Amino acid sequence: MLRQSYLRVAKRAAIMVGRYTHAHQFKRARRELKFLRTRLGRIIRDIRRKIEGNAALSKLHGGLLPCPMWRRPTRIACRSVSVPPADWQKT
Secondary structure, eight states: OOOSOOHHHHHHHHHHHHHHHHTTOHHHHHHHHHHHHHHHHHHHHHHHHHHHHOHHHHHHHGGGTTSHHHHSOHHHHTOOOOOOOTTOOOO
């Protein structure tokens, strides 16, 4: 069982990814994105555990599990921070 809600920290991390990327601080943006992926994976695993133990929940939400988003959090996990080419210079 999750002991806390990640709503507050995940919202801040998502905001910071955008800020760091805009400021061309790609290593920091990548760190925040990794933080988001980790939390999303924890939440998905927790939901799967809760659905497996309960037949009513499995019947109600079982259709969501085969979806690729639930197998692998593609929307956020596969998003990468673009790194500019080496010859790119700030103006």
